Amino acid sequence: MATLHILSHSPFGDDRFASCLRLLKAGDGLLLTGDACNALRGGSSACEALERLGSEIGVFGLQEDVQARALNAFPARVESVDYAGFVELCCRYDRTNSWL
Secondary structure, three states, rough: OOOEEEEEEOOOOOOOOHHHHHHHHOEEEEEEEEHHHHHHHOOOHHHHHHHHOOOOOEEEEEEEHHHOOOOOOOOOOEEEEEEHHHHHHHHHEEEEEEEE
C-alpha cells in the first residue's frame, strides 16, 4: 500500500526528515509543507538527500509554502502543488502519514 508522507517541520531541527526518508519505499510520496519546504534550498544536505531518492518516489512541495520561503529554484523532480493538489494527493495514495 502506497503512503503519502506529509512533513511540515524543518529538516534542520530534528530527525523527522531523515527518519521519513529512511521509511520511504517505491510508490510512496513525500509532501513538503510549512518549514519542511526548506529542504528544497539548493546545496543543503536535505536537498541533496531528496535528489538521491529513487524516481519511483513522488516528491511534492506545497506551492504556497514554497513561495512564502522565496524558493524559486529547487530540484526538477519536485512537483509544486496547490491546496487542491494536496487534496488530490491524499486521495491518490492508499494512506497518509503526517510527521507531527
